[in-house]
Amino acid sequence: MSEIFLRALQLTDLEATQKWHGDEDLYRTLAGPFRFVSLEAEQEWLQSKTRYSNQEVNMAICLAETRQPIGLISVREIDWISRRGHFTGLFIGDSEFHGKGFGTEALNLLLHHCFCDLGLNRIFGYALEDNEASLKMVQKCGFKIEGILKQHIFKDGVFIDAAIFGLCADEYFKIQDSRSKQ
Numbered sequence: 001m002s003e004i005f006l007r008a009l010q011l012t013d014l015e016a017t018q019k020w021h022g023d024e025d026l027y028r029t030l031a032g033p034f035r036f037v038s039l040e041a042e043q044e045w046l047q048s049k050t051r052y053s054n055q056e057v058n059m060a061i062c063l064a065e066t067r068q069p070i071g072l073i074s075v076r077e078i079d080w081i082s083r084r085g086h087f088t089g090l091f092i093g094d095s096e097f098h099g100k101g102f103g104t105e106a107l108n109l110l111l112h113h114c115f116c117d118l119g120l121n122r123i124f125g126y127a128l129e130d131n132e133a134s135l136k137m138v139q140k141c142g143f144k145i146e147g148i149l150k151q152h153i154f155k156d157g158v159f160i161d162a163a164i165f166g167l168c169a170d171e172y173f174k175i176q177d178s179r180s181k182q
Contacts, residue, residue, distance in 0.1 A: 002064055002071070002077055002078075002104060003063065003064055003065075003100075003102065003105065004060060004062060004063060004064055004102050004105050004109075005062055005064055005071065005109070006031040006058060006059040006060070006062070006106060006109050006110065006113070007060055008050065008058075008059060008060070009046065009049050009050050009059065009060050009072070010041065010050060010060070011046060011050060011066075012043060012061070013046065013049065013057055013060055013069055014039075014043060014046055015030065016060075016069050016093065017042060017045075017046055017072070018039060018042040019036065019093065020071075020091065020093035020094075020145070021035075021037050021042060021045075021167065022036070022037060023091045023093070023096075026091060028063065028091065028127065029131050029133070029134065030091060030117050030128075031089075031126065031127060031128055031153050031162060032089070032090065032093075033154070033155065033157075052147055054078070054080070055078050055080070056074065056075065056076035056077070057074065057075045057076075057085075057105060057110075057113070057118075058072070058073075058076075059072070059073050059074070059113070060072060061073055061092065061102060061106045069093075070092055070093060070094060070097045070102065071090065071091050071092040071102070071103070071106065072089070072091060072093070073089070073090040073106050073107065073110050074087075074089050074090075075087050075088065075110065075114055075123065076088045077118070078118075082121070082122070083119065083120050083121040083122065083150045084120060084121060084122040084123070084124065085114055085118075085120050085122075085123050085124075086123075086124060086137070087107075087123050087125035088125065088126060089109075089125075090103055090106060090107055090110075090114050091103075094111070101119070102130070103136050103137050103158060104140055104141060107137065107138070107141045108141055110122065111141060111142070111167070115133050115172050116175070119136065119170060122166060122167070122168045122169070122170045123143075123166065123167050124146075124164065124165065125143075125164070125165060125166075126149060126162040126163060126164045126165065127162060127165070128153065128155075128160055128161075128162060128163075129148060129160065129161040129163045129164055130160070131143045131164055135163055135165070138165050139165075141167070142167050142171060142172055143165040143166060143167045143173045144166060144167070144171075145163050145164070145165050146165060146167060147160070147163075147164050148161050148164070148165050149161065149162040149163075149164055
């Protein structure tokens, strides 16, 4: 049985999301910049992410046993003509849940949703080139590193390279087929 599940973000997630978005240490490993966020700005952001959108999927990662949200995962910029989505992020918000495989499990659940439920053909994303944990996780889920985006991210006063990665549906289904035969 799975230790986590994904669900749509809810307005009741406000306390957790504001805590995570206010965590400077968490943002050190993420491509996006850290910003101080007011309660009002966080409410506005959460309201926008809980509205139905045909262009993005934003979900909370929750513990199965307690239903407690422990992180966020998103695919945005969905292009229905090319049937691709941009995996814009995943994070486990509280350090007590880091290193337990929840990120990998959440990404596998998201990929299943994207390829099996939504019928997308390709998911792509990028991560800081030196974020070995993130790159290892996406590769474990079947993504291939497709290249390096030179000086793609401005963080802590310097430009940093990002690794771009992608996974197509046919590759995903081959991986799933081989796992089911084991």
